Amino acid sequence: MSIRDEEQQLEKLGAFEISNEMLKLAQHNKKSNIFLNAGRGNPNWINTKARLAFARIIEFGAKESSRTISEGDLAGYTTLEGIRERLETFLSPKTSEIDQFLIDAVNYAHDTLKIDKDEFVKELVDGVIGNNYPVPSRILKHSERVINAYLESTLYRGEKLAEQTDLFPTEGGTAAIVYIFNSLKENKLIKQGDKIAINTPIFTPYLQIPELNDYEMVEVDLRSDEEHNWEIQASELDKLKDPEIKAFFAVNPSNPGAMAFDDTALEEIKKVVAEKPELIIITDDVYGTFVDEFKTIYSVVPYNTLLVYSYSKLFGATGWRLGVVAVNKENVFDHLISNFSQEKKAELTTRYSINVLEPEKMKFIDRMVADSRSVGLYHTSGLSTPQQIMEVLFSLTHLLSQEKDVYIETSKAIVNRRYEDLFKGLNIEGNASKENSKYYSLINIYQLAEKIYGSEFKKYLMEQFEQVDFLYNLSQKNGVVLMDGVGFGSQPGELRVSEANLPDEDYEIIAKQILELIDEYHQSFLQQ
Numbered sequence: 001m002s003i004r005d006e007e008q009q010l011e012k013l014g015a016f017e018i019s020n021e022m023l024k025l026a027q028h029n030k031k032s033n034i035f036l037n038a039g040r041g042n043p044n045w046i047n048t049k050a051r052l053a054f055a056r057i058i059e060f061g062a063k064e065s066s067r068t069i070s071e072g073d074l075a076g077y078t079t080l081e082g083i084r085e086r087l088e089t090f091l092s093p094k095t096s097e098i099d100q101f102l103i104d105a106v107n108y109a110h111d112t113l114k115i116d117k118d119e120f121v122k123e124l125v126d127g128v129i130g131n132n133y134p135v136p137s138r139i140l141k142h143s144e145r146v147i148n149a150y151l152e153s154t155l156y157r158g159e160k161l162a163e164q165t166d167l168f169p170t171e172g173g174t175a176a177i178v179y180i181f182n183s184l185k186e187n188k189l190i191k192q193g194d195k196i197a198i199n200t201p202i203f204t205p206y207l208q209i210p211e212l213n214d215y216e217m218v219e220v221d222l223r224s225d226e227e228h229n230w231e232i233q234a235s236e237l238d239k240l241k242d243p244e245i246k247a248f249f250a251v252n253p254s255n256p257g258a259m260a261f262d263d264t265a266l267e268e269i270k271k272v273v274a275e276k277p278e279l280i281i282i283t284d285d286v287y288g289t290f291v292d293e294f295k296t297i298y299s300v301v302p303y304n305t306l307l308v309y310s311y312s313k314l315f316g317a318t319g320w321r322l323g324v325v326a327v328n329k330e331n332v333f334d335h336l337i338s339n340f341s342q343e344k345k346a347e348l349t350t351r352y353s354i355n356v357l358e359p360e361k362m363k364f365i366d367r368m369v370a371d372s373r374s375v376g377l378y379h380t381s382g383l384s385t386p387q388q389i390m391e392v393l394f395s396l397t398h399l400l401s402q403e404k405d406v407y408i409e410t411s412k413a414i415v416n417r418r419y420e421d422l423f424k425g426l427n428i429e430g431n432a433s434k435e436n437s438k439y440y441s442l443i444n445i446y447q448l449a450e451k452i453y454g455s456e457f458k459k460y461l462m463e464q465f466e467q468v469d470f471l472y473n474l475s476q477k478n479g480v481v482l483m484d485g486v487g488f489g490s491q492p493g494e495l496r497v498s499e500a501n502l503p504d505e506d507y508e509i510i511a512k513q514i515l516e517l518i519d520e521y522h523q524s525f526l527q528q
């Protein structure tokens with residue numbers, strides 16, 4: 001098979017699958033360059049405080065369990081009465097910053113969230129030990145209060161929604177996406193042939209899932225472009241007024257454009273919902289904490305919006321699989337179901353009748369929990385308790401921070417520094433907008449080629465090579481792996497660079513390798 005044939009085959013794959021193929025080439029690149037993979041969004045930093053606190057709770061939990069049964073490696077169970085006092089006796093806050101953090105966490109839960117101290121400590125301890133099923137199945141009682149406080153603090157920009165919001169922790173943001181699509185379909189809120197709007201470029205699964213045989217929906221692109229620094233324009237959002245569009249799926253800040261919706265865009269969405277009060281909105285806000293003064297769509301139109309958040313990017317926790325779905329207690333999903341015909345209601349009553357006594361009153365978010373375990377295993381549903389407590393501890397590191405959260409500010413500074421190094425190395429101007437998360441960037445190879453060598457050379461590149469040719473050669477020859485922007489819904493020639501997963505100094509090297517490969521193409525152009 002020729003290289004051109006191989007590239008044509010690669011173009012049939014998804015963006016992440018293409019990247020995996022490039023990895024194999026880059027690790028044995030022809031120039032024996034250092035292998036650099038800037039294709040994935042996995043950060044190369046972690047939050048240590050929450051992890052060390054988790055370990056301390058496990059240590060205490062093992063000791064606490066031995067109070068009831070102690071036979072070698074076999075211990076018993078924890079008891080509620082006096083558990084907070086025993087934890088404080090176990091900890092040494094004067095000599096350990098982590099122990100002081102746990103003392104402060106218990107006090108915060110009591111003083112700010114009005115949670116009984118013994119109950120909170122027992123939920124933490126039993127949660128990390130993981131010897132019980134999640135009860136309630138959807139989310140642990142006090143964990144919901146803490147996670148809600150975190151989401152309100154980081155994503156809502158002053159809107160007080162924590163007390164009005166139900167949560168469902170999931171195995172990462174990707175699981176949340178799968179559960180949402182599945183439950184929307186199972187509850188007849190979307191069906192085959194429905195029109196859905198998607199802000200593109202966007203995280204690849206949002207483009208792929210609607211097209212699968214399970215859904216077969218009609219996509220309407222609300223396109224952002226490089227000309228407007230990847231900010232979605234009001235004119236694009238105006239398309240949502242189409243009466244045939246049932247739902248709008250957004251990643252905010254976007255992936256790969258990295259731009260958050262500005263206040264103008266949020267106000268436009270509010271206007272659209274005023275005209276279409278039954279519009280369904282799903283917003284994935286995993287990168288929200290990388291934008292100063294971020295404001296989620298959920299805080300603007302909470303009645304209509306399902307919010308997805310993941311702890312993976314900010315806290316370096318992609319392996320933990322920590323996500324959460326947030327839904328307002330008063331919401332369009334429950335409203336639409338309540339207005340179904342008697343025939344539709346009867347079908348759904350039958351579906352959930354083994355789960356609850358009054359299935360017609362079952363909230364959509366609880367139906368999502370049941371659907372996540374194919375209904376029949378609802379009694380064993382819910383995210384594992386250790387994962388839920390890890391979400392709580394990550395949340396508390398922010399909630400207990402004084403004024404500015406140093407950890408979040410440092411994380412933002414890291415991606416900002418790498419972004420600037422990349423663009424400086426390419427000798428092109430970056431996007432200084434306050435809405436730019438800088439977690440990713442899109443590099444337009446054709447525009448870069450034109451800037452350096454002129455329009456005829458740009459035309460040559462566009463006409464003579466397959467879409468993935470530059471990516472292929474960058475991997476095979478130079479050892480650098482980037483991602484094809486086309487797989488995210490962007491234009492040919494746009495490559496996604498992650499500013500999260502490589503050491504700072506590597507971004508200048510990536511810029512150098514891109515320019516070096518463009519020069520090699522130019523040499524071929526001159527010789528034709």
